[in-house]
Amino acid sequence: MDDRKTSEGSFKQARVRILVLAVIIAVGLSAGISRLFYLQVFRNNDLSKIAVRQHQKTVALEPLRGTIYDRKGRVLAVNLDVESVYAVPSEIGDAREAAKRLSRFINEDWRILEKKLKSDKGFVWLARKIDPNIAIKIKNEIKNEDLEGIGFIKESKRFYPKKELFGHLIGFAGLDNTGLSGIEARYDEFLKGEDGFIILERDARGSHIFPSSGYKPPVKGKDIVLTIDESIQYICERELDKAIQKTHAKSGMVIGMDPKTGEILAMAVKPSFNPNEFIKYAPAEWRNRIVSDPYEPGSTLKVIVASAALEDKVASPSEPMFFGEDKIDIDGEIIHDTVREKGRLSFRDVIKRSSNVGAVRIGMRLGKERLYSHLKSFGFGDRTDIDISGESRGILRQTREWSKRSIGSVSLGQEIAVTPIQLITAVSSVANNGWMMKPFVVSEIRDEDKIVRKVYPEIKKRVLSAETAAEMTRILTSVVEAGGTGEKAAIDGYRVAGKTGTAQKIDLKTGLYSDRYFISSFIGYAPAEDPQIALLVVVDSPEGLAWGGSVAAPVFKNIAEDVLLYMNAPSTNEERILMVKRE
Secondary structure (H helix, E strand, C coil), rough: CCCHHHHHHHHHHHHHHHHHHHHHHHHHHHHHHHHHHHHHCCHHHHHHHHHHHHHHHEECCCCCCCEEEEECEEEEEEEEEEEEECCCCCHCCCHHHHHHCCCCCCCCCCCHHHHHHCHHHHHCEEEECCCCHHHHHHHHHHHCCCCCCCEEEEEEECCCCCHHHHHHHHCCECCCCEEEEEHHHHCHHHCECCCEEEEEEEECCEEEEEEEEEEEEEEECCEEEEEEEEEHHHHHHHHHHHHHHHCCEEEEEEEEEECCCEEEEEEEEEECCCCHHHHHHCCCCHHHHHHHCEEECCHHHHHHHHHHHHHHCCCCCCCCEECCCCCCCCEEEECCCCCCCCEEEHHHHHHHHHHHHHHHHHHHHHHHHHHHHHHHHHCCCCCCCCCCCCCCCCCCHHHHHCCCCHHHHHCCCCCCCHHHHHHHHHHHHCCCCCEEEEEEEEEEEECCCCEECCCHHHHHHHHCCCHHHHHHHHHHHHHCCCCCCCHCCCCEECEEEEEEEEEEECCCCCCCCCCCCCCCCEEEEECCCCCCCEEEEEEEEEEECCCHHHHHHHHHHHHHHHHHHHHCCCCCHHHHHHHHHHH
């Protein structure tokens, strides 16, 4: 009886266990089915993507950047195939020893290289786009020392064959081939091209074994043709270098423009920098100061003041404007003159001899409102909209901010700051019969042999009548003749029109004008009767004699003489002058 009860109890317990087990199994199956349903239905897309990522890797294919040419088709910036060094850490035996060996060639501390070589990643870069000579040395080291897990991949690197010659204008592209300064940055959207890609399949270990069908080729960037002429650029930089070495100046700039079209023919900034090694220079040294840095122009601004006076007919070329005084008082401020004449000077001679007293009288004849209006019309205080990044507006205060002395200061090129591109654009309008042209440096954008964009000369406005412009040209040619401040800019066989400038710099310690540091300059164009080129020469802080006529005018002469010969510009003669006047 007891045995039967025990048997029945055991049977009931077994049934309970079976039931519980069945319930557990049922719940487990339900959970599994639910989970499977959830993954299959709701997470299908996400899990598929994860699976693809585990078995495939998409590698971006970098496009070739477009080539930059000068106006005659000479290459100024191009992409070259170079080596990049990589490592597969899992294949490296002694990471420390390998790092020490490689650090002799790669500009990286061996401890940093060791960390890369011990990485748990399947692939690491050790050095990108290295010098070909360094690549050869590393390959020899790998071969001699039997270093496993180190390899090379061809990549494209930007190269500037002219080195410092066009550094500030062209700028540079970074490691990823993105333009970072100059033309490279301004026209990056055209130059950079379009990335491609290739999909690589991986095995179970994650190694790349073969490309899949996924492939999109990269699209090369568009090419750019500049208005710049390499030969003219070389002449400008050569002569500017000579002047800086001779005078021990702090820096210098030269810009050349075709006054009839607005095309920039040369743009030289010193000290220069090599865009192939831009990382070795401070960012401030990359700046194109011809468009970005305004300065007080001094007497070169008298070209604009005199033009305004003639245009408004408040003075005539032969009218006396200087009466032998060596100074003039404007609201208690004494302005001294460098001219030491006993007699009178005409309006024309005031510009020829660069009389400060005479220039102030001209400015006072105009009055501050008309003077300001003309300065604004000539583009000061506004950007020229040249196609270079970083252009400054300069400084031209509104007349309500002028003091009683400002009319005199501005007439002498003080209390106003201009950029070199503003000044040469303004004076070129005098050379171009009163028409102001928009300056530009890119003439064409090409896609293979097809022209995508063609840039044509653009007239901005008329700033002077043809009669005033012609009269100013006659006056400016007298500056370069015997007795003028710019006679050292004279060129045999050509008539030159121009103006000297010697501007005192502000002493940053005192806030006053320095009696030691000057900006010496000369701006002019030639041949005067049919200008082929306008040039502005600026030499900052020359030592010793700092007059623009002594420092900058000879630089202009040396540049213009060689450039006119290079351009085959016809020599000046009376027959040609009469012909041009009749036209």
